[in-house]
Amino acid sequence: MIRMVARALRCARSLAVPGIALASACVPVENAGPPQINEPARDYAATTLQGEIVSLESLRGQVVLLNLWATWCGPCRMETPYLQSIYEEYRDDGFQIVGISMDTGDAADDVAMFVDEYAVTYTILHDPTMQGMELYQVLGLPATFLIDREGVLRWMRYGPIPEDDPDFLRALSDVLS
DSSP states (O other): OHHHHHHHHHHHHHTOBTTBOOOGGGOOGGGOSOOOTTSBOOOOEEEOTTSOEEESGGGTTSEEEEEEEOTTOHHHHHHHHHHHHHHHHHGGGTEEEEEEEOOOSSOHHHHHHHHHHTTOOSEEEEOTTOHHHHHTTOSSSOEEEEEOTTSBEEEEEESOOOTTOHHHHHHHHHHHO
16 A cells, blocks of 8 residues: 555646646556446546545455546536536545546646535546546446445446436445445
């Protein structure tokens, strides 16, 4: 764990964008191909708007909904209130949502305004070089990945999650129980 954090910090320093570090670009190439259900989730880390690195590894032991999105994405805007409501309903059960903005360049202010506008209280990170899209083989946004407490990918969706989607709710229930 300490080696992984040290590697992430070294990588982040080498990839620094003014005020924003990104550790995901140092992910090994062995993650070729699309992610697979029932396989370990791919290691990924990005930064908060305050510059702190958060990795999926650091969230092990919790159920994590990894949501790749952008401020300019219409479907992302439509699903955000639903994701917020799901987070509020299940956060006391060890459930975390990690929303990672794929807004490029110096968009931290735009991301912060989006968070305020939609009253988002779950974890928001920023990946200005969009490494998460390559890592998780995402062609369009949003893309969402449900990861169990052991770090295994249990469900995924390329595209928005409709409210009360039975497949999503069933998968969430399974990993929370």
